[in-house]
Amino acid sequence: MSTLDTRDSRPYWQRYMPGHHWRSAAEEFDSCKFGFWLFLSTEVLLFGGIFCAYFIFRSLYPGAFMEGSRALDWRWGALNTVVLLVSSYTMAASIYCVQKGLFSRAKLNLWITLICGLLFLLIKFTFEYTPKWSGYFFVLDPALSHHTETMVQGKTAFMGLFQYVEGYGGKRPGSLFDFPFAKDANMPLWWSVYYSGTAIHALHVIIGMVLIARVLKRVGQGYYGPTHYTMVEVSGLYWHLVDLIWIFLFPLLYLIH
């Protein structure tokens, strides 16, 4: 959209012209931010569905939810909260650095943000998901999906396609994870909410990391600077939202017994 003179050797952000339908770059920036806030409101509503399901099922089956919550280790959740809070700070700092033209510091901050995102996912998969699955194997045969009786009997138990079969694969569920199904028949609901909520959140973390990686690459190429940093800013907004969703997920899933 913007018209660029290829002979102009200044960095992109200095040559940047707003789209032809805008009266000024400031108006374009304001509108992009406004549009992005609207988009963030749709994200909040998307997770609103998960939270709504959480509250309804919690009020219907408080026992299963308390039991389920005890099966999580709050320490991993807390560590991940700290990781995300740090990344939110570095993200905000990187926007400031780009605005001030401090590009190497901006890149450093973006790297830290990216590493924090990666750390979050690592903790999630290595210490939270995997131990819970260690006694499970992946069932690919849809015929095995009809499992209601097995679930109630408690010998083999089901969490979606992940079927727990006693003795299968050797390892018992780890110390961080209390095998839930024998205790409460409504426990699967808790795990459904837990996995759906945290998995969709993890997906958002991945999308946020892709955005940040793109910004990082483009900061290196001189795309953004004091007069043009829209993408840096909205990527930051997205990352803060990912953080915010976790701030709600963490106490609801880990802390309320």
Place this chain on the structure above:
Amino acid sequence: MAHDAHHHGSYLTPKGGFWTTVADWATTVDHKKIGMMYLVAILFMFFIGGMAAMAVRLELFEPVRTHVDPTTGAAHVTGQLFGSKADADAGNIKPGNNLYNRLFTLHGAIMVFMVIVPSIPASLGNFFLPLMLGAKDVAFPRLNLLSWYIYVIGSIFAVTSIILGGVDTGWTFYTPYSTTTDPGFNRVAIMTLAAFILGFSSILTGLNFVVTVHKLRAPGMGWFDMPLFIWAVYAAAIIQVLATPVIGITLLLLTFERIFRVGIFDPALGGDPVLFQHFFWFYSHPVVYVMILPGMGVISDVLAVQSHKKIFGYRAIAFASLGIAGVSFIVWGHHMFASMSELASMVFSALTFLVAIPTAVKVFNWIATLYKGSIVLNAPMVYTLIFLFLFSIGGLTGLPLGTLSTDLHLHDTYFVVAHFHYVMMGGTIMALMAGIHHWWPKMTGRMYDEKGAIAGALLVFIGFNLTFFTQFFLGSRGMPRRYASYVDEFQIWHQISTIGSFVILLGFLVHLFVFLASLATGKKAPANPWGGLTLEWVADSPPDEHNFHHEPIVTHGPYDFETVVPPHWDPKDYPIPAENKVAVSHH
């Protein structure tokens, strides 16, 4: 008139050879081209959904009957369009019924998600929102193109699901049926994924429109100088942004439930099916107003322009749009009267009646506008009057459905089917037809044949009432919806209804012919064929690539017909009504 030949040329001017032009359209960020591509895509899906409807109507022409031969004891099935002869001879009605279920699901899902929801905002809205605001484009042109591609991808998913055999859940995908039907296949998952993808398209369009209205109004255009079409599209866009994510998460969880067997909605997995209904209708009720609000906007504009009269109660209509958008979020429960507590049902019933207030405000204001107007009975105006007639019936028949005691009898019958067809087809599609005719000269640069268009409109009107008015009788006499067969006493109503549906088809074929003839041989359209005052009539017909030659400055209201001479006014195009003579002499 369009006379600035030295300028860029119209947006329709080909950029080069055939493939260059195709590539230009496929990568365009011009809101006019995107609007036209949406229009074509939506009309194509309308054709597919319409064919499914015809098939449904044909099946219902005769009831399905099993005859047992008293001597041999052999069963034989008659009246079944979709069963094979072998099945009929074996007395087997199930395969035919399954196909019937898939056809009405196909009809519902396509018409709702791929036609009526995007119809007016994505096509006419995309084309005219920036023009009416005096802007060069929507706020985010590339996002706009992306939303068209997302729409196409979503439609491809839906069509794939149909080609693989279709879905028999009804367009509402109620659990637990939708999570257990067709095991081994994932046609339901593909179809729900399609609806999920289409939701994204809807969100992006809505988001784009909200920002455009806030940020890109021409100099001099305050909020209350905007055409009412913009107000309506704006209100609908807010609903699109705020309601669609909820269907997003609902369909995502449904897909998780089907594929990973996590239990949220399926009682066999410990879930709650009523929660699905709450989630589903929390989106799908507000979205009913995404369907109708832009239609109301078209009617407000067409009605004022074609009767050359200042709209009555401008602010009331504008606020009614926002009022409808607001109320739309608190009435979803009336789709589940049967599955809620009595108190909750009463509350939702009371809230439902609130919708009638802003809606009636609009209808009364439209009628007041017609009073003493210089009404021109051309195709857009005929469709506007058809809208008023059909939509009023649709709205009023909503009242017995919102009343708990009568709903007990009427719910899940053909009365409901007739009601929502009067609102959705009689409302939205009629408004779309009014809008297409009204803006056809602007979009294509050609005039259409007025007599042919009016003939088509009257056929559609007659056919529509034959098809759907009979269904009120069917429903109030107890014919349940979604059944392939019925008792004999209903047959005459079903036959009238089926004949009516063919009259509708004939009407739309007449329209198709009129439109094609207009494109091929139509008279060149003047810039302002109807004498409108809004900014799209300042632009050429068809508009210049950048919409306007100079950025327009707004100095008058959108409907000040008494005091303002229409832009590009030519006495040959249309007669200036007597009341406006004063304005002309001032000029």
